[in-house]
Amino acid sequence: MSFYTSLNGMKNAQTSLGVISHNIANSETFGFKRSRTEFSELVAGSALSNPRMIQGIGASVKSITQNFSLGPVEQTGSALDLAITGDGFFTTRSAIDGSTLYTRAGSFTLSGAGNIVDSSGNRLQLFPVDANGQITGNTLSDANLPTQNAAGAEFVGVTIDEVGVVSASYADGSTDPVGAVALATFISPTGLKKVGQANWEGTGLSGAATYGAAGSGAYGSLLSGSLERSNVDIAEELVGLITAQRNFQANAKAIDTATQISQTVINLRS
Structure with a gap:
């Protein structure tokens, strides 16, 4: 024995x-x-x-x-480096099979097609917004920045504010809201399944994702130009x-x- x-x-x-x-x-x-x-x-x-x-x-x-628990936040200065101050997760769409992934790693870049993607090519998901940056629906879509605005001016930059509104800037000085970063929370995040690359998938143990905008509830605000380090x-x-x-x-x-x-x-x- x-x-x-x-x-x-x-x-x-x-x-x-x-x-x-x-x-x-x-x-x-x-x-x-x-x-x-x-x-x-x-x-x-x-x-x-x-x-x-x-x-x-x-x-x-x-x-x-x-x-x-929240890890230390490091300032990077890049507009597409994002850190969440609350319990939310970034929502991305897999570049391989289209599945929905969740992550706290906010190191994003622009792809050649104008999508905001992570290092694996997974596409960041946004809520639709109107011309004033107000959310108009809860349908998620890929973050895509048009290379030209309606006047034909070329894209020159992007900014993301603390409530997650993504705005594209153009050579004529105009700024157009593209969408708002969709954050997800779970009733039991410890039930999320690790899938590598600091990504998780929802399971029956975690419960279904609840989506919302940054700056509301437990989702937390966004810090542009910062990244959350390991805890x-x-x-x-x-x-x-x-x-x-x-x-x-x-x-x-x-x-x-x-x-x-x-x-x-x-x-x-x-």
Whole structure:
């Protein structure tokens, strides 16, 4: 029994080491959210067991829980670098299969087609707006900046304000609102599924996305010219790394001790 109890402990410590290593590896990844490993106790007993004699049989990994606390904000000066001050997520459309992705990494650029995209080519989603920048509907569409305005003037730049209104500037001095950045929130963000590149997908555990504009409710305002860094605390992760290593060593020592006891019993002579 003690062999398998300690073996499970070693496997759990190894899982914890893997999670911590992943956190440390992504300490410089914009929009990354750290995870922690949670364990639960295992016991063996029945309805007829004496509750004072029920024996524990180790632990198992209960969950690997994501931490969505806000990371440090770094100023970059680029108009298309965006940071969210609240709980919202940027909504993007996958360039590969058209699926909807959510991210906190706001490093966007302009594509050759005039779309606002992330480093993987996923297209930022906007709400439609009128000429005054007021949202006119909740249908999401790709952020696309026309290369010319109605007067034929060439595109020269883009700005995004704190409520997410994207405005294109043209050579004749005019500015045209293109749309408003659509932010998403979830009733249970820890249920979101990681898909890499600091992107998540909605699941049944996270609940359906609720969309809204920046500057309202829990969505948070936008900071143009800034990026949210990883929320990994290196000092905290290193302490966790040492703890997980000691846990692994202690379980290994328990197996070694159980082996010695078994060997002693086997060597007993009458």
